[in-house]
Every structure is written in C-alpha cells, then in structure tokens.
Amino acid sequence: MTEALLQIRNLTKRFATGAGTVHALEDVSFDIPRGSITGLVGESGSGKTTLGRALLRLVEPTSGQIRFDGTDIVDLPADQMRDMRRRMQIIFQDPMSSLNPRLKVGDLIAEGLHAFGIGTRTERRDRVAVLLEEVGLSADHMSRYPHAFSGGQRQRIGIARALAVEPDFIVADESVSALDVSIQAQVLNLLLDLRAKRNLTMLFIAHDLSVVNYLCDQVAVLYLGRLMEVGPARQVDQAPAHPYTRALNSAIPQPDPRAVRNRTLLQGDIPSPLAPPTGCVFRTRCPHVITACGQDRPGPRRVGDDHDSYCIRTEELYGHQGGHIHS
Numbered sequence: 001m002t003e004a005l006l007q008i009r010n011l012t013k014r015f016a017t018g019a020g021t022v023h024a025l026e027d028v029s030f031d032i033p034r035g036s037i038t039g040l041v042g043e044s045g046s047g048k049t050t051l052g053r054a055l056l057r058l059v060e061p062t063s064g065q066i067r068f069d070g071t072d073i074v075d076l077p078a079d080q081m082r083d084m085r086r087r088m089q090i091i092f093q094d095p096m097s098s099l100n101p102r103l104k105v106g107d108l109i110a111e112g113l114h115a116f117g118i119g120t121r122t123e124r125r126d127r128v129a130v131l132l133e134e135v136g137l138s139a140d141h142m143s144r145y146p147h148a149f150s151g152g153q154r155q156r157i158g159i160a161r162a163l164a165v166e167p168d169f170i171v172a173d174e175s176v177s178a179l180d181v182s183i184q185a186q187v188l189n190l191l192l193d194l195r196a197k198r199n200l201t202m203l204f205i206a207h208d209l210s211v212v213n214y215l216c217d218q219v220a221v222l223y224l225g226r227l228m229e230v231g232p233a234r235q236v237d238q239a240p241a242h243p244y245t246r247a248l249n250s251a252i253p254q255p256d257p258r259a260v261r262n263r264t265l266l267q268g269d270i271p272s273p274l275a276p277p278t279g280c281v282f283r284t285r286c287p288h289v290i291t292a293c294g295q296d297r298p299g300p301r302r303v304g305d306d307h308d309s310y311c312i313r314t315e316e317l318y319g320h321q322g323g324h325i326h327s
C-alpha cells in the first residue's frame with residue numbers, strides 16, 4: 001500500500017454534556033494513504049464530522065494520535081499547528097453558512113492567502129483568478145458576492161478557497177449532498193480532476209456508500225463512534241466484511257430491480273452515544289448477534305495487526321480470514 005499521509009491511532013473524542021458523556025469517537029485507528037481519497041461513511045451521529053474536524057484539530061481529541069506526514073499533531077503547540085493547518089483544509093457541506101455573505105468571492109478565496117501572508121495583493125489576485133478557472137468558474141466572478149451563485153457554483157468557490165493555500169490534505173464534509181444529482185456528479189468529477197492534478201489526499205465524508213464507491217480509493221465505515229471496517233473501496237463494496245457495512249450496502253438503490261442482492265436490513269434505531277452498548281456496539285441491531293457479542297468489546301485494530309476480527313462472527317458467517325481491515 002502507498003505510504004500514509006495520515007496515521008490515526010486510537011483516536012477518541014468524548015464530549016462532556018449536561019446529559020452525560022457523549023462517546024463521539026472511540027479508539028479509531030486507520031491510515032489515509034498519500035494521494036488517495038478515503039470515504040468516511042456512517043449514519044447520522046456516527047462521528048464522521050467529529051473525526052474530520054479532529055484530524056485538523058478543529059475539535060481537540062480526548063486521546064489518541066494523529067500523525068500527519070510523520071508529525072503527531074495532537075499535542076503540537078499552537079504556533080506549529082498554525083503552520084500545519086495551511087497544509088490541511090476543510091470544505092463544508094453548506095458553503096452558504098461558511099462563506100461570509102458580505103465578502104466578495106475574490107476576497108473569500110484569498111482569505112487564507114492573506115492569513116498566512118502569502119503573496120502581494122496583486123499576486124493574490126492573480127492566484128484567485130487562476131483558481132476560479134481551475135474550479136470551472138471565471139476570473140470575472142471574483143468581484144461578485146456569494147448569493148449571486150447557485151449551490152454547485154458556491155461549492156466550487158468553497159473548493160477554490162480550500163485550494164488557495166495549496167494544502168496536501170482536504171476534508172470534504174458532505175460537500176455534495178445538498179446538490180442535485182447531476183450537479184453532484186460535476187463537483188465529484190472536479191474533485192477527481194483536482195486530486196490527479198495536485199496529488200491531493202482527501203477525506204470525503206458522506207452519508208451513503210453510493211457516492212463514496214464512485215469517488216474513493218478507500219472506505220472507512222463508522223458506527224456509533226467506532227470503526228467497523230476499512231479497506232479498498234472495491235472490496236468494501238463487493239465483499240464487505242462487517243454486517244453493518246452489508247446493511248449500508250443494501251440501502252443503496254439498485255438501478256436494475258431484478259438484481260439479486262443479499263440484502264441485510266437494519267432494524268431499530270442507533271443507540272444513544274451517551275450509553276453505547278457493551279461489547280460490540282452494533283450488536284443491538286445486528287441480524288447475526290449471538291451472546292458472545294455482548295461480552296468483550298472487540299479491541300482496536302491497527303493496519304497490519306493480525307489478531308481477531310472486529311466482528312467475532314465474521315469468519316463463521318462469511319468465510320473471511322482476518323477481519324474488517326482489508327490489507
């Protein structure tokens with residue numbers, strides 16, 4: 001496998017709230033290979049946004065390590081983290097709420113350049129013009145305000161803004177889910193082009209697997225703050241190891257109604273992250289649950305480890321060796 005740009009180890013985030021402790025992320029470990037697009041999927045509340053933001057330390061992890069290009073950034077002092085943050089950018093789902101409506105598009109895109117003291121005023125303007133063309137807009141657009149643009153165009157502005165400081169890594173948080181399907185496809189293709197052109201590494205956060213299967217090289221599946229499965233996108237799509245991934249796969253609408261698919265339907269609601277189930281967190285909804293699933297919580301997995309699988313029944317059910325971290 002390609003060298004990892006990010007190595008995430010035992011990442012845990014708990015939020016203390018009036019109602020108790022929210023277990024938003026527990027012991028999450030996986031690698032994001034350099035130059036790859038990793039899709040992060042899971043139902044609402046599974047911890048996707050918390051993970052994406054924790055990687056940039058926009059949310060402070062409770063414990064664990066995040067190694068970015070060899071440096072553990074979790075305890076990095078603020079000044080060093082500031083420099084590191086230039087290399088890590090985020091694109092939000094709703095660009096309208098993240099784009100200041102009072103700033104012209106040119107100033108919005110140049111904000112990061114300004115903050116990091118990159119270029120003179122003229123150089124920044126030139127760079128913005130190139131970026132606008134690169135994301136499929138036009139240099140003239142820099143003097144307009146965000147409200148003059150459609151959702152898809154605003155998403156492109158958000159992408160140009162993230163790219164302005166020439167990051168190595170981008171978190172795209174549900175950045176196409178609010179768009180029409182045809183516009184979504186255009187933005188996804190733009191991300192694919194940019195990745196190839198700029199050798200970007202991306203974490204793409206999405207609710208469902210269909211977008212992720214199209215775009216990503218690797219897919220990570222979260223459930224109730226725990227990593228259920230991670231592996232090459234094709235493998236997670238065609239031969240999912242975890243019953244939860246199978247259930248997510250089953251939820252993807254099939255273009256051919258006659259297509260036979262071994263469907264796994266999810267029963268019940270996602271439990272409260274204030275009191276996650278003991279043992280395997282998925283056991284309360286798993287169609288294959290057995291008594292043993294309520295006992296030991298399966299240990300955190302690291303790529304390359306060869307101890308037992310996450311789901312203790314995987315091998316028995318599907319004949320897989322190993323487990324849910326495909327290598």
Ligand SMILES: Nc1ncnc2c1ncn2[C@@H]1O[C@H](COP(=O)(O)OP(=O)(O)OP(=O)(O)O)[C@@H](O)[C@H]1O
Pocket residue numbers: 015016017022023024042043044045046047048049050051207273
């Ligand atoms: N600042 C916070 N304070 C308390 N709890 C929080 C905070 N941020 C997130 N949470 C909780 O952490 C859990 C994970 O939330 P998160 O937003 O990361 O999930 P998600 O998978 O991104 O959901 P969605 O798909 O709905 O955006 C949820 O239970 C959420 O309520």
